[in-house]
């Protein structure tokens with residue numbers, strides 16, 4: 066419930082339509098959580114397509130999954146989990162007023178995210194070299210199944226959309242670093258760090274589902 | 284004024300703040316100029332920007348509809364080709380659904396009214412609100428590009444495999460709707476958070492208006508369903524761009540899966556299109572019956588029930604698409620269930636009017652039209668939900684008539700009711716009551732003349748989406764077309780007197796309808812920050828048995844955190860100038 070304390074002096078960071086800092090923080094956090102729900106439903110559609118086609122062509126999934134590189138997939142999983150840790154540490158630093166820690170942790174998170182994308186890039190180009198393109202452009206004959214293109218369409222859609230989310234996350238964290246260097250964040254106000262962290266955890270969790278579903282089923 | 288207990292922990296010093304009759308500064312007189320409007324984060328201005336946009340699209344969609352109806356005057360081709368006809372009905376449907384009806388009440392009227400009814404200064408995320416408007420504009424631009432670069436002839440449902448193979452610029456259109464979806468999602472997020480976090484002191488969940496409850500239920504549907512539409516349209520776009528094959532049987536995919544995806548959004552979306560209307564009905568019926576709403580919790584919770592059940596019935600659009608008969612039976616049964624919460628609402632509204640002192644002003648007149656037309660729409664929906672009947676009626680004009688009775692007879696009537704209800708609050712001007720009533724009657728007659736014959740010819744077998752037809756249907760089609768012209772005249776009358784009201788309308792008092800609801804307890808139009816004080820709520824918005832003074836309380840001595848606007852104190856001085 067909205068608490069009214071009209072005579073309490075507000076901090077600079079509190080927008081005019083909020084009563085106090087707490088209300089603003091709680092609102093932002095709740096907004097982000099709801100947004101994450103929409104993200105889950107967004108990916109939910111893809112997971113559903115995955116399930117439908119897997120129940121139709123179970124053997125295809127087993128065969129095609131062989132062609133995904135489990136080792137690099139696992140490395141990427143570790144990388145992303147690590148980045149979730151560092152983003153959590155960034156929030157902690159902000160709460161403790163540690164400007165330097167905040168910036169360093171954000172920078173490490175960005176670096177890990179970039180590593181993830183680089184590995185993904187090599188995975189993609191390797192497949193393209195083999196002729197494993199999405200949809201009608203599929204031109205690989207190493208998989209003895211005439212619907213092999215479907216698996217890779219789903220693979221590209223899922224990992225591609227996830228990759229876009231990683232890129233957005235990188236963008237957000239660069240923006241956070243810029244603001245952190247200007248000293249915008251402190252123990253009283255670190256809302257953007259907190260909600261970007263929430264977003265980043267979701268990106269991480271989605272990968273944690275994608276990895277076993279795509280790479281580990283063989 | 285007395286001190287009152289407003290929550291279990293706090294005692295607040297309150298006094299009465301009478302809304303100002305002649306506000307010197309309002310949100311319309313401050314921060315003017317094109318640039319200030321385009322960059323505004325004020326929910327009221329954003330609401331008006333949405334209002335202007337959806338009215339524009341309503342005009343475009345309506346004009347297209349008149350073209351379609353004119354073509355159908357004769358059984359053979361009259362003046363447009365079959366291909367053009369297909370493109371026009373696609374555009375008509377897509378524009379009316381995605382660009383007019385979905386944002387009509389939430390984004391336009393809701394944006395304006397929601398913070399006023401909560402007694403807060405703005406929605407929780409004002410900048411996100413502005414962003415959502417621009418996303419809407421970008422989506423619209425994509426759609427316009429699609430129209431001028433080949434057009435789209437798939438129908439608003441974009442069914443595969445046709446949509447994946449036909450010519451024209453389907454991709455632009457689906458991308459446009461995809462983008463638009465984010466605008467809808469952001470509005471939903473914003474509203475939910477605002478209702479949770481920004482209520483006035485004392486405004487507990489049982490003291491928020493039923494319009495807010497309906498927006499809350501709508502927002503839940505928006506955030507849960509719209510992302511699924513987004514991924515569906517993205518997959519369809521990829522289908523066209525890369526032939527990914529998920530929906531394409533030639534590549535091993537499944538077109539019925541597309542229908543499942545699409546209706547998993549679009550059936551809940553029909554509730555996005557009607558539930559906010561329910562909220563308006565509750566507001567107007569209570570205000571113009573001068574009576575406490577009957578069954579507050581029944582109405583509030585039935586909105587949530589509809590939102591919930593609405594997610595479980597999408598299969599009723601696919602009874603003939605090769606679903607298993609078990610699935611058909613389950614979906615048919617669940618479809619019937621939706622009728623229950625809907626019926627609960629109707630009974631409560633009628634019970635509210637019982638022994639009330641009913642004032643048939645224009646908004647109330649529209650709500651009477653709503654009750655009548657929406658009931659026909661709802662009952663025919665139940666008929667379509669029964670399996671054997673639907674096999675006969677599916678894809679006929681009967682379905683067309685059904686959804687026009689709910690969408691236009693229901694939601695558009697509620698929207699018009701709401702527009703007339705809040706118009707004085709939005710612009711501080713009254714409209715001509717006489718002409719407004721005339722227009723309402725004209726629209727009611729025109730509507731029925733247009734769509735009643737469609738039930739008949741539909742049940743006789745006239746299929747939808749055809750531009751030629753057998754001669755036996757000509758009488759019905761002609762009646763329908765003439766009806767649509769009458770409808771058009773009705774809307775022109777509205778446009779005329781609303782324009783007149785804007786330019787020369789009589790000044791509106793703060794509370795022209797004598798309502799107890801909160802948005803009426805501030806000046807018309809409201810000031811930039813809605814209230815000059817922090818409102819305190821001790822009664823529900825429908826407590827007509829309590830004196831008006833109890834609805835205008837605010838925290839003693841506060842200026843709503845904005846010291847520079849002190850009209851309450853300096854009122855007499857400024858009025859003298």
Ligand code: HEM
Pocket residue numbers: 440553554556557599600618619621622625660661662663664665667668669673676677678682685686689690693694
């Ligand atoms: C009592 C509630 C309702 C029930 C039981 C119901 C039932 C149905 C059924 C079974 C169909 C499928 C008919 C067919 O294609 O063969 C249908 C179509 C449709 N309904 Fe409803 N409906 C209800 C309310 C609404 C509302 C409130 C709206 C919109 C505001 C709506 C909009 C539509 C639309 C747009 C279609 C046709 C979609 C298309 O194929 O283009 N319905 N309805």
Ligand SMILES: [Cu+2]
Pocket residue numbers: 549550553596597599600
């Ligand atoms: Cu439906």
